[in-house]
Amino acid sequence: MAKSWNDRLNTPGINGIKPTPRTVGDIVEGQPMLVPTARQVDDFIRSIPKGVDMDVRALRTALAIEHGAEVTCPVTIGYHLRTVAEAANEDLERGMPLSDIAPFWRVLDAKTPTTGKLSFGAAFVAAQRKREELEP
Numbered sequence: 001m002a003k004s005w006n007d008r009l010n011t012p013g014i015n016g017i018k019p020t021p022r023t024v025g026d027i028v029e030g031q032p033m034l035v036p037t038a039r040q041v042d043d044f045i046r047s048i049p050k051g052v053d054m055d056v057r058a059l060r061t062a063l064a065i066e067h068g069a070e071v072t073c074p075v076t077i078g079y080h081l082r083t084v085a086e087a088a089n090e091d092l093e094r095g096m097p098l099s100d101i102a103p104f105w106r107v108l109d110a111k112t113p114t115t116g117k118l119s120f121g122a123a124f125v126a127a128q129r130k131r132e133e134l135e136p
Contacts, residue, residue, distance in 0.1 A: 005086035
């Protein structure tokens with residue numbers, strides 16, 4: 001049986017800081033790069049105040065600084081953003097109140113590639129962003 005998204009969220013991952021293997025986009029080879037766990041991403045998203053949004057690049061920068069690195073792995077962050085969102089959706093389906101789940105819509109919006117991959121679609125993200133008066 002496949003792991004639930006919550007199982008994936010709570011699986012202890014191998015995280016830490018290591019040199020960036022190559023230059024890609026805004027990341028330069030050799031920079032100290034954070035490879036976060038899904039739980040670290042979830043915890044950070046929960047710290048974003050209601051009515052405040054943050055794009056993925058800003059999230060990566062803030063996470064890196066918080067953990068003493070210069071950059072955060074863009075591949076890992078994409079995977080973990082989906083894990084956080086899907087785990088939150090599982091919690092909602094089990095009856096958890098909206099106020100108790102990670103507010104992933106403060107990072108994901110209609111243009112974020114991860115939003116298009118969510119099993120529950122983008123309408124929920126759009127509705128939550130509208131509720132908090134965030135840009136669609």
